[in-house]
Amino acid sequence: MPNDPDTDYTFKLNTNNTMYDLCVVGAGLIGSAAARHASLQPNIRVCLIGPEEPKERRLESPREIFGAHYDEGRVTRCSDPDPVWATLAQNSINRYRELEATSGVTFYSETGCLMSGPPGGQFMTNTQETVTSQNIQHDYLTPELLRKRFPYLNLRDTDEAIFETKNAGYISPRGMIDAQKRVARDNGCDVINDVVCEISRNHDSGVRLMSVLTESGQKVEARRVLIATGSFTTFRKLLPPGREPDVTFCPLAVAKVEVSSEDVKRLGNMPSILYYGDGAPDWPEDYPRSPNRVIGIYVLPPIKYPDGKYYIKLGDFHDSVPQRLSSLEEVKAWYCTDGVTPLVTKSARLITALTKGIKPLSYHGDHCVITKTPTNRPYIDLVHPSLGVAIGGNGYAAKSSDEIGRIAAMLVLYGKWDSELPVEAFKLKLKDKPNSKL
Template identity: 40%
Template sequence: MANNIHKLYDLCIVGAGPMGSAAARHATLIDPQLKVCLIGQKEPKDRLACSHDIFGSHYDEGRVVAVLIGDPIWKELTRRSASRFRDLEQITGIEFFTEAGQLIIGRESDHNIKRIQRIVPSMESQVQTLDRAMVTGKYPFLSVRQADDTIFYTKSAGFVSPRKLILAQQAAARFQGCNVFYDVVDQVTELDHGESKCMMVATANGNIYHARKVLLTPGAFIGFRKLLPVGKELDLTLLKQHLAFIELRHKDVRRLRNMPVIRWRSEIDEKNYILPPIKYPNGKYYLKIGRRSKEKVETREKVVEYLKRDPSKVVADPHLLELLLELVKDIEVVSTHGDSCVSAHTPNGLLYCDMVTPRLGVATAGNGTGVMASDEIGKMAARMMISGSWDHDLPRENFKAKFRVKSKL
């Protein structure tokens, strides 16, 4: 295929997921004169039949928005993001955020519960500490253990549809002048023609884009294309996320209509979350439960094999279903299925947002919580790219990219 060479952009963002789409919107807000493009792949209508091997982990209708969390950096990133959700909905007309509240359940010995309890006094007007009787009175469909500590938070907490969040970010970015191209980027190269240096972005469809700067936001796939300079490999661990869904009858949807997002630990000390009934594109309502696995996926082939599955044919983890039915009582199960998700994790548990070279930056690795904080991450990354250096009030040291040291054989 002959190459289609596009005009020179000031900033090209590679990866049209939550972080990249947010970065595109904020870049065009910060400097309306900036020529910005966003390149990424649309969600395939049929994962099994699609020809490419790039998939997002945001192909879903529900992701937790949890402002009440133990890590202060993620808490602040999420708080700032959630504070702008309603404005973004109003600007675009795309509704993606449900403020259902957040219920945290755990034992007094749980380290994370203790961390959260320490920050509760600073959020006193928005937080309630509930005993078992109060929880069952407020949510009679929940089965809470006598020894559980329970904390309820309402403001800017609940869940988003990541699909619709991305649509809203991209709609706003387009309105502000950003060009959005649906394509798979195969290679990013720095061109050196003396004083006229720029970046070249080559795609699977044979397109060539030139840009003064490039921001990489492709999530778990950042190491599976020629995007970073030769010899540079980010220190990332890719982990499977286990998801299970229960299809509900309308009577249970009505019964659970005021259900919050729930985060809790089971008896075997696993972190779990449950989302309230959500309507999916097929018109059906599902309860969803998820937890992070410790199972790594280390090659492109394994990631693609795990993600390229028809969710309706993925058998739900029976352990997760058991946990869900233990906590949410008297559900009439219509059907069950699972789904696949891969999250990128860093050694310190925070994302990477850093300049790799003076013309190439990265914003990646949500550590399993990137969607809910993605708007502020996108703003942070856009400011960094435009200024060419760190330009955010949170300390740069938290987000510096770390690279693997390859042994010399």
């Protein structure tokens, strides 16, 4: 169901049947970025359609569409073992401050990103090769320097680290989307708070037009449409028959531990953290590990949330929850899962083990779903000349969303690939079907 119609971004279509050059479906991180970049183009009429964040998530609610961006913290950094993701991140991060200044919304905290693990391990070896080959500013920290620089972190005595000191830290997904929408709206983009249920291609006097129908009954006409609807892309009639993208829906859970103002001050220089290793000897033994007993986690420093409290967030990566989702009912149920589960409890215990001396005031969990592609890269492609997709974040897209949205908007508007990255890296792959071609 559509959200409260009285929200700030609600826009009711005029009765004059406005024709848009581009309609962006999906108002998350990628969709809002695409709408902003499209709105900056001269003589281009743009609309962005997507529901606002719900006030609550309940299984009993008629609401079915949710988003992974209902949060205040996502790790951002320039380095990545995959040069494609590294370039997307760098191009996006380079525009953060400009977007903040233009929108008046602060969403980026440059706290740095600490990547740690055992010396000689694959993670640290790959990280060192990445920051060196990509000329990323960093400090190498021996185990001794690591303990001296961040004395409150409880890591294994032999762990080393690479500290990405510039253009790294964390972003607020909520804040970034707000910034994108504000700038897009200031540039004439109509932002419509609704859920799209169907997209079709029609002909009017020999001209091909795209028709977008929303759950509230609004009909939007546009020359071109970009779909940026994440894990909900296949659960509405958005793509033509036989064009089902090859994606997997991975459920993820995180823990958020509330900390006192005293602990916030004591952890004042805490960066975002990525860790792959054995962990300290007193880390919870029952925390999920890979088959070779390695722990892989990301951690956000204390961040202030809308309830006025500060939380440290910890999450695992794609295999922390082995199940995969396949239906709208399963995806909705995961988003509406109660905040405390066994995995959340284990993650909260790991936060207290990792950050020495903190006194947790409370903890709870959160859940989201990421869209994983077989290429481990996003799909940015045309389904046909009037319809494009920008989906498949693989759990890495938040920091890179501005560049993903920009590339997608230019591709759908002009039919041209506007990136130094190879177009082949982003080709849409479909579910296996005989003679299935784009």
